[in-house]
Each structure stands twice: as structure tokens, then as C-alpha cells.
Amino acid sequence: MLGYIIRRILAVIPVMTIVAVFVFLLLRLTPGDPAAIIAGDMATPAQLDRIRDSLGLNDPLYVQFITWVGNLLQGDLGTSIISNTSVTGMISERIWPTVNIALLTIIISVLLAVPMGVVAAWRHKSWIDYGVMSFSVLGFSIPVFVIGYIFIQIFSNELRWLPVQGYIPPSESIGGFLARAILPCLTLATIYVALIARMTRASMLEVLGEDYIRTARAKGVKEDIVLFRHALRNAAVPIMTIIGTGFALLIGGVVVTESVFNIPGIGRLTVDAILARDYPVIQGMILLTSGIYVLINLLIDLSYTFIDPRIRY
Amino acid sequence: MMKQRACSHPASRALRTRSGVAGLLAATFLASASLIHPATAQDGETTITAVMHSGLRVLDPIITTAHITRNHGYMIYDVLVATDENFEPQPQMADWTISDDNLVYTFTLRDGLTFHDGEPVTAADAVASLNRWGERDSGGQLIFDVTESLEATDDKTIVWTLEKPFPALLDTIGKQSAIPPFIMPERVASGSADEAITDYTGSGPFVFVEEEYEPGVSVTYEKFEDYVPRDEEPSWMAGGKDVKVDRVEWVTMPDAQTTINALISGEIDYIEQVQVDLLPLLETSQDVVVETRDDLGYQTIGRMNFLYPPFDDVKIRQAAMMALSQEDVLGTLIGNPEYYTTCGAIFGCGTPLADETGSETLTSGGDVEGAKQLLEEAGYDNTPVVLMQPTDVVSLTAQPVVAAQALREAGFNVDMQAMDWQTLVTRRASQAEPSEGGWNLFFTNWMVPEINSPLISPMLNGRGDEAWFGWPTDEKIEELRAEFIAADTPEKQKEVAAKIQAHNMENVNYIPLGQYIMPQARRDNITGMIPSPVPVFWNVEKSE
Amino acid sequence: MAFKNRSFDDASTVLDIRDLTVRLLDRPEAAPILDRISLSIRSGETACLVGESGSGKSVTSLAVMGLLPKEALAATGGTIDMEGQNLLKLGAQKMRELRASRISMIFQEPMTALNPVMRVGDQIEEVLDTHAKFSAQEKKRRVIDIMNQVHLPDVERIYRSYPHQLSGGQRQRIMIAMAIILEPQLLIADEPTTALDVTTQKQILSLIAELQEKHGTAVLFITHDMGVVAEIADTVHVMHHGEIVEQAPVGELLRTPRKDYTKRLLKAVPSLVPQPARPDEKRGEALVVEGLEKIYGGQGFLVKRESTLAATNVSFSIPRGRTLGIVGESGSGKSTVARCILRLIDPTEGEVRVANTEIARLSRRALRPHRRHIQIVFQDPFRSLNPRWTIGESLIEGPLNTGEDRTKAMKRAQELLSLVGLPEDAVSRYPHQFSGGQRQRIAIARAIAMEPDVLVADEAVSALDVSVQAQVLKLLADLQKKLGIALLFITHDLRVAAQICDEVIVMQHGRVVEHDTAANVLSNPQHAYTRALIEAAPGRNWDFANFCELPAA
């Protein structure tokens, strides 16, 4: 087990290295010049060049890469070219809104989606099943920003139950946090619920056809216990997997949702940085999100051993 | 002066009292409902939450010409001289005297000026700041070109000695665009003009709260208690900067509609720029005021690349201009005619130098037939026009689309290339062939005060490679500019300006595409906003 | 052989099925899955339901348990009476209460019938939780008690174990413990030993008998294996196409079967008595294996992995026209040997000579031209043909590889099909249009299309019903005679080995424990393990095909 963990962690190294090189090269090939952003509309070419010089952008690529990696290994993601503040600082300030929203979304999604999927599989081909499937297909079919606008229109503009936008950290006010987080979370959750409910249903359908379910029924075990004690745990591995890989989807949704609901999270930070060619921030963010993705999937892999005793590494 | 249109449709409040299920559900959101208005202050402090036109990311107002950074500069810095609403320079930090030969300017700092760290503002600080500014600002460079010396003779006195007269000196250091000479402590201002500052100590009416600053998201200012405002009434950038609130928070909202909803629901107090198309949304709200703060507004322009065909040929440049219609551009860009006006003056309508010579086709719907004919005369060989279109800046998306259509109608072969603004600003600096990463035509917007004089308008520089993007080599305009600098009376200046206007329309240094204003919106408990091209927060009050 | 011959005339009837009819829900017009079957079981009785696959045995048991797949099957007629109530009319709740307390069931695959993520102790306890209320202590005591009764070793440890940590036999014991903990009147056992090795099978059968005696339970035992029937049945019900064709006490049925179908079924059961030895024609060795060894695993990355010895020191040779059988239980290494010989896996040590070429060390590429000399027929007839290819395409794949002309190859494919007893037009059909036995014939045809020197049959008849099994065995024998192929026959079934092999190798734990002529191995086993295997073969003293006792060997 320990050996497995070590091996898995070591396997992260080449993956993250490839990500780092890839991201670095990708960005440096992108047209766009942060110096032009800093200088504004009236700058002359000579001024631009002087600014580029002072930012180190005129150095050869490999020098820039070595500098960057060198700093990276010391935990320093560099300094934002545009705002002249430390990338680590920017990220650590803005990661919490995203993390909080994402966590709440995952919790809401799992609480909604898993029972939906279980019941749909249990009542295979009933109206409940069709209902759940329709919802989950629908959840995949509407762009997330449209869902967000519809929620705002209904709950904020028409009913006036919830604020339109913004973010308050839960440490400041739980109520304030929830009031502002509910709509973004529900918006994000639609696609996530769709995804998890689908997978739960499919996985449960398969498990419900297994012999041990028949055994449980032959023991006279009640249906709810059959579903949740016997079937769900066996169906859990693919569900966990989809929660993990769905994380990438969540990031995509977060980027959009943060714009719609004006949440100062890392999704917006990244998009802004890409549009402004703020290389250190983009690199840091992509590296970070990739790292989190890899980490989450590592944790999920490890969690399999708790779900399923047959899985030993 | 201020156009005010308090929107009052007494319909909307009924929403509060929906009965039945809705009411019941509403109760479940009880906890949240009471928390909807965070902007209402804690402990009697008044805070204005304002949504600005863009996020603040660069904090050095000298290194960039970005408007949001300039606005930030006006919050925390002060200037020696400021322009009032009559375009007259007025004393702000300093009074001045001018020698009879117009070569020596002596500035005397007024009493009570303090930096936010408690140190007094000295003449040495001002000299260092002016020097750094002079390296970046094009107007400033012109002055320093003729400067013999700039010295602090004592703590309060600055002596600026010129080699030859520069009649517009006070106008130039008093201008609010693009780079005003903000006064910083000497230790900050003595740094390189190419590296952004990291010490944000100013002497302006607000203090920058560094620990609450989130680049691109929010920035907080607190009232500077030790600031001593002038006694005069505020007028544009001049007069007394009397701060009447405790805090101002600028927040950025990426979504225009969300911003408006937030203003209606009272989550924010102020929107600097409202897209004209969205104004109807605000009409239903009684407690929101929509108004115009800056009557001059913006000039939208097109600029061609003089280095490559087809626009290296003056006839073809003229043909292109002839094909365009300001009405079409502005109508598409702004829509509501209340907020735009066709204007053929390159120095902007409503400014002292305004003159509309040579702009007939532009302001009367364009002349496609004439353009066709000119093209034929010029022997246009169907060289494609690479037209750069930014996709992510709302105020710049319409011009290229409208222009492309008009140019195609006139017989141009238009290759419109979409890109984000960043790519555009990088690419417009490229002098490569249009087919190899260069360009032929792009559009941008200027605030009118940024182009209202030949001294500062970047498009009127005719020094080839040293000129602004497009790089015209135009000796005639350089002569005219020199003539303008030498002109010592407003009448003479107007005369030269008219010549420049005529020359521009002949040579098509750039195409003025008309003027538009951006309305602002505020909650009605925000009062005392003075008219100004810069959204300033002094004199503003917030009542409960 | 001594059959059970107790009388149940006085015993009470536990279960009485009358005219039970089960139909497909979505095709009610099709022939019923169960057609008016009737049978009754008395307390203490073991009733065997025997039949080939698809005869409706399992559906009968599921119908009794009320576990028919709801969306597919439904009982449309008849009654299932137990203690005076018709189970078919019982509500879901009532039926659930009955399960495990009155009727229990054990299933074929102990591998899959236990919940893999629950400790087995908990799974047994769940029965108690569902049907009764006991204190935690009492529950544990009862579970430990029942686990002792099914003779599980190291009960405390197994109580906390997960199913995958147990052997197949242990798992089946857990199933039995679960089934009888509440002492039901009726125990339904659906092929409970089919997936087990013979030696384990023997233990489980005797355990069921023991418990049945102790608790007086009635047992409905479903099996396809006549040997098992001979060992345990009181009464036999023969099923065919959803009908019960014959019901009789076991002795009567085996001695004097009345119905043709029963006779056919019995005649197909291969005898444990080896065929008379064939004269050895000394035609030269087609396959020589020397010192073959295969070790799996070994060095891992960072962690040293345990290596598994799958086969070691295996040597034998097969002359042309002769058949060598490799017999052993699961995990004995017999399939590993076959796969090494075919170079589907690479042997760790040893030599393999086919048609006088050493192939154990050849590179994959160099090996390819030699492949044609040795061919294989796999166990699973449903997976051994590419479902997307016509039979013709499959048959000519090999010949095309050896450079044969397409038209000629196809012509020959048709000949091969008639050779294996299939119509020639089968070339243009797809595998799913054929039955398992037919597909196995096609697989054989595909193998002999290469004109190999050696044909390896890896459990080639194990998945087939006995009647089909007999036909395929006969086909193999005929082909061998006609073509002079050497046959390597891998099987776990001693009866099959006895019928087809000239020589037999017995393997255990990767080693050869006995190697001799078939007659010697079966009638005069030297090694204890071989003896145990033979002892464990159910019904070994009965000659099913001739309805009589075997002469004592």
C-alpha cells in the first residue's frame, strides 16, 4: 500500500513535468505581448522594448524556462507581469472562493445525484428512470451561462430571494456565503448532477444484475438495504471515478460561473490572465489546476481501497 | 450642465409582496434575504462600492496610459496644476508665476501638503516626479526637449527654465490624459520610468489600502484624514477635493448585466459606464439615477498602415475614408442617438480647437460611389486589406464589422481577422507585411481630452518609425505642429489647428468616426458627483 | 453403487409445484420457458432437477424463490404451494419474510454470489438482522456456531474476512451457512458445485448431506451432472425444453430409464473406464517438451513482488496420431503449459520442439512461419470466433497468412466445414447463428485448416452439454484418425480424459505428479493426488451409458 502510494506520487512527476514544459512552450508561442498591456495605448515601440527588457521577456526561451523552473522548485511561481504582485499570493487569495464554491457544488451534486441515479436504476424503465435520464441529458445540453442567467432572472430579479452576484467568505458570514453561493453552486451542479446521476444509474444497473444482489434478495433483505448497503457500495468505484474526472468539467464550469456571478476566484483569474498574456499567472494556474486534478484523482484511486477491499496495491 | 434623467416607473416594488408558495419559500431564505445589502455600512462608516469600466491591474500611473490606472492615480495622488471645466489650468498643489520672456516658470507649493506616510511634500519630490513623467508622456517629452533646467530651489519652490517658449506648458502639465504628472515621493519617482513602482504612497485625497487590493478584482481606498482641500469649488480636476465618505471600493464585474442587476438591488452604489443598450433595464428602477458625467466623451477612430499597400497610396486612403459613414458606425456601436453625435473634427466637437473641415462624407452617410471612383482612379489592384477585429472589447467590436461591410461595398478586398485585444495591441506594433503578421487597418477609441490638441494627439505625429502605429512619414504635419507650438494666442492656435484638420482629411492620417458618451448610473443616495472626464470621488456624499 | 433408497411416503410435503408455467413477458406467444411442470418435495428429501442448459432448471428455482427477473419473466399459471399458501399469490413483503427463514437458496458461483465489499460474518449476520432480533452477542454466537457447523477452519478469522480472501470451497460454505442459519424447511441448491474442483465438490456435497440429515431439510438440487445425481439424489426430475420428462427415484431412473431423452442423456455421460489402448504406430514425435518452466511476476518497481511458479519441470512428448491428456484442478498449471507451448506466453525455461523445430526461444517474428504446425481449440465457443467475421473469413485467415490463394482457401474452407459436419453454406454466415457445439466444430475446422502437426484442445469440451460433448469428442477422434494429428488434450474432467487420451499427465501446483498411459493412471493410480481425484469423481462406480454398476476395478 505504502509502496503503491509512493509509486503513484512518483508517477506524478513525469506528468507534471510534461504539463510544465507544454504550458511554457504553449504560452511563449502565443502572440501577445504583456508589455503592450502594461504600457497602454500611447506607447511607442521603443518604450515597449524597454519594458520587455525589464521584464526579461527579451531573454532566450531556454533562459526564461530555466529561471521559471528554478524558481518553481523553490515554490515561487513568479510575479505577475501585469500587476507586479506575487503569483503565489494572488492564487492563495483567490483560490478560496473557488474551492468553497466547488466543494459546496460537489456536496450538493452528490447528495442530489446519487439518490437520483440509484432510484432510476432501481426503477429501470419506469417514469422515474426516464425523468432522471431526461434531466441528465438536459443538464448536458444547456450552456452553463444560460443556466446561470435563468437562475438570476428567477431567484434574484423576479423573486428577489437571493443576491445577484458577489462573494462573501464563509469565515465572515455563513449566511452571506450561502446566500451568494447557492445560485452559482446550483448552476454548476446541473451538469455535475447530470454526470454523476448518469454514472450512478449505469453503475447501479450493472451491479443490480450481479449474483450477490440476487443472494441478498434471496436472504429476504429489504429493498432499501439491498440498494444502499449492497449495491451502492459496489457501484461506488465508477461513481468516484467520474467525480474525479468530472473535476476537469467543474473547472470549465467555474470559469464561466465566476464571470456570471462575479466571484473573485481562480477561474476568472486564469481567463483574465490568458487574455492579458500574464504568463507567470497562466503558468502557475494551469500547473496548479493540473496538480489539483492529479492529486484529486490520486486520492480517489486510493479511496478505492476503502470502498472495495479487493483492491490492494 | 449635467444631463439627468431620474428613471421613475413606480412599478417594481410590488415584487416584494408575492403571496402563497413564493412567500413561503422566501421565508426559507430568510437568513440570506437580510444579507443581500452588504454595501450598507458597518459602524456608521460610509462606503461607496463602485463598478469601474475595467479591473485595476497596473498601479503605476506613469508607466501606463490605461484609464483605470489614471483614475487610480487621481484617487491617491495629487497634481501641481489641474484643468477646470473651461479648459483653463488652475493651481492645485502649486501656484505659479511666469517670467516675461515666457522662459521661466516658478511654482510654489501650497501649505499643508502631506504624503500618506506623514512626510511633507517637498519641491524635490515634485521635480523627481516631473522628470519621471517627462520620460513617459509624449507632451512631457516635448517640454523636456526645450527644457534648460528643472530645479527645486527650496522646499517649496520649483523653477522650470526653458530654452525657448512653450506656450502650452501649463496646459500640458495640467491635462488629465493620458499621463498626468502625479506627484510621488522622491524615493519612488527617482526609479526607472520603465519599471513599475512598488511603493504606493501619494499625497492625494484617498489612501490606497494595499492589503485589500486584489488585482483585477477589487481595490479599496480610505479617506486621507490629513488631506487639506483647496477652498475653491471643485471644477473638473481643479478646485477643492473634499472627501465626504470613509471608504471607496472599486470592484470589477465581468458581466454587464450582472452589474446592472447588482445596482438595482442595491448591492453596489455606482457604475462608471453603462452600455447604452442596457439603459432600459435601469428604467424600471426608481432609486437609480442615470446621467452623463463627461459631456465630451470619446472619439472613435480608424488608423491605417502607411507602410504597405494599399494604404500607402493617399488616394486609396481617401477612398476608404469616403466609404465610411459615422452614422452607421455609431448607430451600431451605441444605438441610442442621445448618446452619440457625428463629428468630423479631429480634435473633438465641443473643444476649443474643433473644426470640421473635410468631413462631409463621413458625417453624411458615406459616399460609396465616390469611393469606387477614387479606387478606380488609384488603380487599386485588389490587395487585401487586413482589418484587425478585437473580439473581447465591447466598445471596439462594432467598428471593424461595420467598416468591413462598407469597404467591401466600395470594392475593397477586406480580410477581417478576429483576435483578442491583446493580440491586436501586439500585432499593431508589428511593421511586417500585412500578409506576414502585419496589418492594414484597425480601430480604437480615445477620450476627447486625449486628442483635443495637436500636442498630445498621438495620431498626428508624422515622424515615420517614431510615430504612432501606422508610421506615417509626414513632413507637412510636423511643420504644422511646430507652428502650433509656437502659436502664443488662442486665435493663432485655432488657425493652425484648422490647417491641421484640413491636412489630416487630405492625407488621412486617421479617420475620426464620431463621438459618443458613456452614461453612468448611481443609486439616488449618492449625491454631489461633479461633472468630470475622470470619475472622481471627492465631493461625493452617500446618505442612508 | 449404493443409491439412496429411503422412503418418503410418511414424510410431509414441503413444497408442491403444480402446473407451473412461466413465459417471456414481451413475447407471450412464444413457447413457454416452463411448461406446466409439477413436482413435490417432502421433508428430508433430496430432489434433483437435472437437464441440459436451457432446460428451465434455474427458472424453476427462481420461480419458487419469487426472484424471477420482473421485467422479463412471469409465472402465468399453476401454483407453488408451501405450507398451504400459494407462493405465487404472496405479496412482496410476505415473500421476503419467507426467504431464508423458510426457503433458502445457494447459487452456482460462490465467486460472485457473495457481496465482495462486505465481510462474510456481516453477510451471515444480515440474515439474522432481517428476520429476527437478537442481541449483538447472540448474533455473533449464532454466526460462529453455524460457521463451525459448515466446517470452516479458523472461524474467528474468516468471520472478519472478505469473500475474495477465501477459497471457492470456503465461500460456498459461507453461502450454505447463510442459507441454513435459520433452519429453513427447503434448501434450493442451484448447481452449487459446478464451479468447484472435484475434490472440493465432494466435500460440499457431503456437507449438504450432513446438514440435511441433521436438520431434516428438504433439498431441491439443480445440476447437469449425472455423477452428482447418482451420489446425492433421492428423487430425480429430468427436465427438457421447459418440461419435466421423467420423474423417478434415483436408482430406478439410472437403472431403467423409461424416456428416450433420459436414455440419451445417460448414454452421453462419458465413462471413467479408459478406452482400450490403441496400438502405438511409432510415427515419430510431433511435439517434444523438455523442462518447461513458467514463473510469473518477480521483480516489480520499488516493491519486490512475489513471483508465482505456474509450471515447472514439465517434460513430455506426443507422437503423431496420439493423444496426451493433461489433467488437473484449477491452478494446477495445465493451461499455462498449453499457452507456453503455443507461445501465447513465453516460457521462462525449457524447450518446445514442434515438427523438429525448437520454438521456445524464437522471436515473435521468426516464430510466425512455424505457427501453422501447432494449433489450438479454446474452451469458450462463444469467444473463440470473431463475432464480426463470417465463418468463411475466420476459416481462411490462417491459410491466407501462409500465402494461399483466397479462392482456393475458401473452397477448402467449405470442404473443412463438411468435414466437421456442418453445411458448406455456413461460410457466409456469422458465429451468432450457430450453437456452442457447432462453433466448437468451426474452431476445430479453423485449426485443422492449417494442417497442423499438433492440435491443443484447452478444455475444449468443458463448456458443452454432455450430449454435445460426446459428439465433439468423437469428431476429434475421427479427425485424428484421418489426419494423423497429435492431440494435446487439457481437461479437468477425468471422464473426458478417459475417453480420448492414450496417455495422461496429472498436474498439481505446477508440477507433473503422474505420467502414464490412460489405463494405468485411471485404474492403477500411483500418486496420492491422482487417487484423491479419482475418489472424488461423483458416480464413479456407475456405468451410466449402460445403466449398470461398473465392474470393480
Next chain:
Amino acid sequence: MSVAPQPASRLQWVLGAIALPKRWRIGAGPIVAALVLAAIVIVTLLSPVISPHSPMAMDALERLKGPSETYPLGTDAYGRDVLSRVITGGRVSLFIGIGAAVVSVLIGLLIGLVSGFFRLADAIIMRIMDSLMAIPAILLAIALVALNGPSIWSVLFAITIPEIPRVVRLVRSVVLSAREEPYVEAAITLGSSMPKILWQHLMPNTLAPLIVQGTYICASAILTEAILSFLGAGVSTEIPTWGNIMAEGRVYFQLKPSLIFWPGLMLSLCILSINLLGDTARDMLDPRLKKREA
């Protein structure tokens, strides 16, 4: 009889390849979905003929107008006809959807086959694929569009690249499990070469899951295009797509919901249909579900 059968006809081969179940049990849903999709495809393909206006023709005086006889669905912020733009926009959206599906499936298939069969290549390829998977697709796509400019091709490229690793993994897993099938082992013993086994025995196994996966990629690509447009990294406004029509109209969501409603409706109907068809295909082709119903 005994005409030596030629290699089975293409159609037969494909039908065989996806192993259609004997009984087709299709509900009304998928049939409606297929009809809706067909209708959308036909309308968008015919857009040059049937759109009442040029999708690019602007009328500055007719901005943001409601439905009228000239403009049945009203006009957008440039005074362009919404109806014409919506039906023309479908072409590009569908092109991007189908293009992303086809290209990522083809490339993924090739890489996956290689990876599934050659151990050495597998280790390297899978590391690269893992890395690509780790980068959130939407960020990667924005960066790629920023790199190549917002043309149709670069959007297509940006959407396709992140899908490839998923296809590779799918193909690889199918290949790895199909390798164990006895008929593949039989082919080895029959002396078939590796490329031949790879292509003739293993590849067809991937077709069914790839068809299903392809539909999902198609649907998600159309959606991603919309999101990229929303984030300002989509196809330029000169070429209408459902995504950029919505993105342009989004600021008018409250004022003129029709600007989002119509393209949104088309897009959602289209994706809904594709997803439904994908689900149907999966239910029919997935052997595990078949087993359950058997």
C-alpha cells in the same frame, strides 16, 4: 452454391462491426431525436438558400428590433437578422461538433491502437495523455484559441485536442481487453501479423464505443464552442455560430431574451438529440447492459 464469398461488402462489414442486436427496441424518444436532428441538419445545410437575409447584412437603424415581417425573429445589436444568423450559425456549430468528434476519434483511434499494442510506445504515450488530461480542457482551449486566433479551425483544434486523450484511453482499454479474447489468440496462432490483428480483429471492437463516444464529443464540442465564445475566445463574429450569437446576445438577456433563446433552443435541441441518440446507441451496443436484459 459455393461462390467463394468476396470480402463482405462494406455495409455488411460495418453492420457486423457494430454488432447490432437482433432485436431493435427503440422507443419514441430516439426517433423524435433523430427527426429533430435531421431537421436541424437539413435547415442549416440549406441556410444559404432559405435564410431571408444575409447573416452578415447590417442595418444600423434596425438594431435590437423585435420580430417583424422583414425580420421574423428580430435583429441583433448590429441590426442583423436573427433568423438568418441562427440557421446559418448552425452550420458552423455542427461543423465544429462533427469535426471535433471525427478528428478526435480518428486520431485517438490511431494513437490508442498503437498504445494498446506496443508496450514501449504505451508508456510514453500514456504519460503524455495523462498530462493532457490533467490540464483543464477549457483552459487549454482558451490558450489554444489565443495562440491561433479565433478562426473556425483554431476553435476546432482547441476543442479537439483535449478530447483526444479520452478517446485514446477508451481505445486502449478496449484493445487491452480484446487482446485477451480467444479469437485474437487464435489469430496469433494462425500466424497473422500484428498490424493485421490490430486492424482486423482489435480495431472493430473499438467502433461501437467510439460511435457512442463520438456522439458525446460532438455534443460537448458544440457546447464548448458556446462557452469559448462566452469567454471571448470563440469564432469571430463575422462567422455566426450558435455560440457566438448567444455570447453576443448575452448582455441583452433581460432586454431581448430572444437573442439567446433562439440559438440556445437550437443548440440545446441539437445537443439533446445527439445525446439521446448516443444513449440509445450505447444501450444497444453496450454488452454489459445487454447482459442485464438477457
